[in-house]
Amino acid sequence: MRVEIWSDIACPWCYVGKARFEKALAAFPHRDQVEVVHRSFELDPGRAQDDIEPVVTMLTRKYGMSAAQAEAGEDNLGRLAAAEGLDYRTRGRDHGSTFDMHRLLHLAKEHGRQDELLQIFYRANFAEERSVYSEGPERLVELAAEAGLDTDAVRKVLADPGAYAEDVRADEREAAQLGATGVPFFVLDRTYGVSGAQPVEVFAQALTRAWGERTPLRLVDQGDAQACGPDGCAVPPVG
Template sequence: MRAVSGAGTVRVEVWSDVVCPWCYIGKRRLERALEDFEHADGVEVVWRSFQLDPAFPEGVRQPVPEMLERKTGGSPEQIRAMQERVTELAAQEGLTYDLGNAIMVNTVDAHRLAHLAGEHGLGDRAHERLLRAQLAEAQVLDDPGTLVRLGVEIGLPEDEVRAVVTGDAYAREVEADLREARALGVTGVPFFVFGRAFAVSGAQPVETFLTALRRAHERARTSAPAG
């Protein structure tokens, strides 16, 4: 979303990871809340990087069901049932998941690409495309060719995307987001901060987001300097 300013302006910062199925659900619910929010034209959404598993080795690719079995100690049947429940909730938001075929990777490169997109005003589009690629299309989000293709698809210059994907640009920005998340006490995502005054953790109901938007707007309106 475009940057906005003026009395009542609300910045919504969203810490999210592109391999997180709940983050895509939360994104849709926030969007639905914005559709019902009376002052949506005064809202700026800023996407922040988060890694669900920052220790996941770079260069390693593992089927998500196997990763979840290792991480939770659950049986294949338990993991399949858990993924089916999340898939059903996603379907209620119009999302079609393919979690059984999803591949877990270290997401730092995808986050660096998202920061480049943010510089071009395409942060929301980047997160939408990366979430869909991971959760609905089972694409591999540490593959340089895949990231270049997705970046170009959302409207980024190919030479800039390729330079970022093959280098280390925006690594500091990603680390700054992760550091800020730790300072805020964020332990899971999605995590939403409204006007640096109110926080919502998790993919909460639309009504919860709408209440937070209204409270943040009222706070911004009443605290804006006169004149």
């Protein structure tokens, strides 16, 4: 079974939702037969790389809330993150474009390191004092190296704005086609969708239901099928 997760590194609910889903998956009896694929979704698509601002400022501007309301929301997210065993800085974080990070996640996917890099990006963005936005490309190179990626390959991607750009945009188009208007957005076997950082129990129920409703392969009556197998190939009839 395949689970696809659309998310953004700048999304705190994606950070919390990933932890909750992973708790459900860890307890799922068929977890070893579940493939998890991370898909790109930008909360601020098209945002310039140098357009960086404090999170509280972004929240007040984008959602029309007061600074006190924005800070209270961050405090609440901090408590929810802590409940999942996650570190979360409620003050002093900044916000910017995540496009380059999404491009690097597609590079990491090719090397089987996508989940590791995503978790590192989340930790760097939500828990560490250093910024993933204002320190330039070398900060992303450093984080990608921590996930086991080759630094020269990472620098090559970052130096080419077109590298993996279409992969990111394709994920975002697909999210729109599936009806996703926000993240995190979980799709189980292209049959069930789960929106938001749901409780662990909800993810557990979704996994169980999707697994139970998987359709086994049904073979059409093939008669004397001509095919190749471990013991060789069928001999074609003569005449």
